[in-house]
Amino acid sequence: MRSYSLQELANLIDRNPVAVGEWFNELELNINHHVSTAQGERVFDEQDLKIAEYIAEKRDERLPFEEIFKIIDELFVRKPPVEDKKQRAKTEVNVEEPFTGLGRDPETLFYEIAQDNEVIKMFKYHSLRVMYMASMLAKRVNCYDEDLRIAAMLHDIGKMGLSKNILLKPGKLSELEFTLIQSHCHIGNVIVRKHLGLTRAAKFVRDHHEKWDGTGYPRRLLGDEITVQGRIISICDAFDTMTIDQRNYNKKTLGYEEAFQELQRCAWTQFDGNLVNSFVSMMQDISIPEYMIQKE
Missing domain, CATH: 1.10.3210.10 (Hypothetical protein af1432)
Structure with a gap:
């Protein structure tokens, strides 16, 4: 199965990587969907790509995030965590001014x-x-x-x-x-x-x-x-x-x-x-x- 970096995933759906990274942060918080990591970086698979494409499409339609997450929870199989919280904290997206939620x-x-x-x-x-x-x-x-x-x-x-x-x-x-x-x-x-x-x-x-x-x-x-x-x-x-x-x-x-x-x-x-x-x-x-x- 092909894997993608955050930048590659963002390029494929024509979105800013900071926003895409925040989507998956919120997916983890809201529906317990986890992304794999390798050498301290998040690695996205084909299912993650489909999820990102779905979010991008629904955001263009201005569907609220709460509804998007609910539908994703029904349409896609969750991926459980593969490392503990301490390790996962090291893999958060680093940006110049970090987001503090969907606002x-x-x-x-x-x-x-x-x-x-x-x-x-x-x-x-x-x-x-x-x-x-x-x-x-x-x-x-x-x-x-x-x-x-x-x-x-x-x-x-x-x-x-x-x-x-x-x-x-x-x-x-x-x-x-x-x-x-x-x-x-x-x-x-x-x-x-x-x-x-x-x-x-x-x-x-x-x-x-x-x-x-x-x-x-x-x-x-x-x-x-x-x-x-x-x-x-x-x-x-x-x-x-x-x-x-x-x-x-x-x-x-x-x-x-x-x-x-x-x-x-x-x-x-x-x-x-x-x-x-x-x-x-x-x-x-x-x-x-x-x-x-x-x-x-």
């Missing part, structure tokens, strides 16, 4: 905050649409991975501490207000990096308001200095804001063709022009899932 899984964090925080609740469907479009665009240009998906979903999480009166202000922002708005990229970077331990995804969150010509924020990066993932999220964020989100453009949404023209007008100044072309082409071929179309 720090990215999806769970997003839905918990979207439920409890008024500002993030307003941005919930916007964030889901940006995640969907950014994931599709990244796949089209061959740079998709789990960090991109997470960063797109959490790109606005830094706004959770801002006043909605500033975020939704119809008139021109004061200099102080605009500085506060700009801070959300840095705050989001810190949340994703320190709270989730996802340093790479945090960079993409940080970069999603940088501009190709170097006039963006927070670091005024120029051109290819901006991560390609940050550039992708920027385009998808702007398009959704123009066509559905209604927070800008005097609360008047644009049609797709008008929004495409606006993106192309800003190509090579605000946006990566090649990515704009790929995005416009992609949007001729896909439709945003209906459940994501609920307006803010």
Whole structure:
């Protein structure tokens, strides 16, 4: 029977290894399902792969972990422990900032905050649409991975501490207000990096308001200095804001063709022009899932 390392298992299901490792920690705690170890590292088998694939599929459907574990307990045969607790403690996944339960899984964090925080609740469907479009665009240009998906979903999480009166202000922002708005990229970077331990995804969150010509924020990066993932999220964020989100453009949404023209007008100044072309082409071929179309 073939075996897999944690990284190999995560790659096969296109998920972050930290999150996958936490899934199996929780499986052990909740249904007493144990993973084999060798030389101090966890070794996963074909059954573990099937379980991981099942969890990934059901998380994409936003099924709660409690229900997922219950079904897994019914569908799969548990593997008993093969070493004592003292030895097993040495095999826990080592991460820069360890998880402390499922509340720090990215999806769970997003839905918990979207439920409890008024500002993030307003941005919930916007964030889901940006995640969907950014994931599709990244796949089209061959740079998709789990960090991109997470960063797109959490790109606005830094706004959770801002006043909605500033975020939704119809008139021109004061200099102080605009500085506060700009801070959300840095705050989001810190949340994703320190709270989730996802340093790479945090960079993409940080970069999603940088501009190709170097006039963006927070670091005024120029051109290819901006991560390609940050550039992708920027385009998808702007398009959704123009066509559905209604927070800008005097609360008047644009049609797709008008929004495409606006993106192309800003190509090579605000946006990566090649990515704009790929995005416009992609949007001729896909439709945003209906459940994501609920307006803010």
